[in-house]
Amino acid sequence: MAMIEVKNVTKQFGDLTVLDNFSVDFDHSGVTVLIGPSGTGKSTLLRCINGLEKIDEGDILVDGLSVNNKKNLKQIRKTCGMVFQQTVIFPHMNVLDNLTMSPIKLLRMSKAEAEDKARYYLDKVGLASKEKSRHNELSGGEQQRIAIARALMMSPEALLLDEITSALDPEMTREVLNILVNLAKEGVCMLCVTHEMSFAKEVASRILFMEGGKLVCDVSKDDFFGSVREENERINKFLSFIGE
Amino acid sequence: MQDVHTIGKYADFAVGDIRTFAEACGVTLSVTLLSLLIGTVIGIIFGLIRCSKNKLIRFLPLIIMEPLRNSPLVVQLFLVYYGLPVMAGILLKDYTAAIITLSLNTAAFFGVLVHNSILAIPVSQWEAGYALGHGKFSTFINVIARQALRLLIPQAITLYIGQLQCSSIVSLISLRDITRVGQLLSVRTMRPFAVWGIVFGLYYLVSFPLARLADYLAKRIDYTY
Incomplete structure (x- = not known):
């Protein structure tokens, strides 16, 4: 059974149909990259999988749990960690607390255990020295790396990454992509919306x-x-537009 | 016929006036603190209800809040103190009427502050909480409320200072607060500048440190999303 099954999903915003009877399956492994022009429903698809957008028709099953049932959403969100386009560090707490708060509150992890795990992931994203920093002491790239580490703290089966480098300059983009490349090599399952073809x-x-x-x-x-x-003129044209 | 010097001696400041002012300070502070406490609790409830997604529920607090925010406090006080006995046969003591009026007035304004502070937190913060597996309540407590509280505190202090000063209207129903004692002493001593100077100083002594605290807290909040 696929980990994520998207079945005939339709999502509309007013008169605009963003996902049109859309179906696709995602397995437990590998890196799947979603590409396409802006406004084609890539981000909406990820948000629907995570239950952040209500779908109008169809169903999405994550490990057999339907997103249409509100009671499943907590478990679905633990299964699929998500990192957003805009950096979303909680500004009222430092980096370490950003990482440990959810495992302590939701997974009943002890503080010491959560901090050890947080330090492991901070080291992994190259920010071991920033555990006491606050959001205003971090660059955009660093904040995104913290957001990735925070999502990994919940031990998700898959990471949903929604254009996480689109608001970053090329240097910071490279910093973040390097982290993702390393995670991919370690076998972390990822579903990425991106325009970074080199990453793809x-x-x-x-x-x-x-x-x-x-x-x-x-x-x-x-x-x-x-x-x-x-063979596909449209895809060739799109790739040419984005400099590939 | 009384000797003019005796009148002068009687009318001048006496040691007992210090005690009178001290008691008046107690009345002002107790009326203010009690009504701020009650008003804050009711205001939090109003503010939270105002955040409901249900339009009807969201509208309900406005039935109380809007009239209170859009009418003079002194009119509200007279309505409670003089109006309730006539309309409902409820006779209130001056102290009770003052507490009820100031509490409800504080609640109306505090409700708006709570509502606005919660709305000021970007939707992305809610979504980040949800995406980590938190439910609505957990996201509110662990992510939103703590940020909203930091936005709320400086505004709340400013409101509290305003309400402390507004509490002087209770003197109009003869409650012996600082202002009322000031009126009485001013008439008795015929030294309005000295008496009102003392009244001014007493209010200032409490308000100024609070105002500085509000400024300090407002500067410390540095949220950029």
Whole structure:
């Protein structure tokens, strides 16, 4: 059974149909990259999987639990950690507390255990020295790395990453992508919305191209940058536009 | 016929006036603190109800809050003190009427502060809490309320200072607070500048440190999202 099953999902904002009878499955492993023009429903799909947007029709099952049932949402969100486009560090607490608060409150982890785990992940994202820092002492890239570490603290089965480098300059983007590349190499399952094709080429196992709320293609990385690009004029044009 | 010097001696400041002022300070502080406490609790309830997603529930506190925010405090006091006995046969002591009026007035304004402080926290903070697996209540307690509280405190102190000063209207129903004692002593001693100077100083002594505290706290809050 797939970890995430998206079944005939339709999502509308007013008259605008953002996801149109959309279906796709995601397994427990690998890095899937969602690409496509802005406004095609990529971020909405991730938000629907995480239960942050209510779907109008269809269903999404995460480990067999439906997002349409509110009672499942806590468990679904523990299964699928999410990092957002804008940096969302809790400004009223320092970095260490940002990381430990949820495991202590929700997983009943002891403070010492949570802090040990937090230090492990801070080291992993290269910010071991920043545990006492507050949000205004961190760069945008550092804040995103903290957000990734915070999501990993809940030991999710998959990470949903919603254009997490789009608000960062190239240097910070590289910092964050390096972290993701390392996580991918360690086998962390990821679902990424991104326009960073170099990242997709480096770590993606599967690429989904979306347009108009529909799935245009769902292929392996090699096929996408090889035969699909050559054969599909629309995808070739899109990749050319973003400098690929 | 009384000797003019005797009148002068009687009318001048006496040692007992210090005690009178001390008692008046007690009345002013007890009326203010008690009504602020009650008003804050009711205001928090109003503010939280105002955050409801249900339009009808969200509207309910406005039935009380809006009239209280849009009418003079002195009118509200007269309505409670003089109006209730006539309309409902409820006879209130001056102290009780003062507490009820100031509490409800504080609650109306405090409710707005609570509501606005919660609304000021970006939706992304709620979503970050949800995405980590927190429910609505847990996100509110652990993420939103703590940030909202820091926004609320300086504004609340400013409101408290205003309400302390507004408490002087209880003198109009003859409650012997600082202002009322000032009126009585001013008439008796015929030294308005000295008496009202003392009254001014007493209010200032309590208000000024609070105002500085509000400024200090407001400067310390540095949230950029």
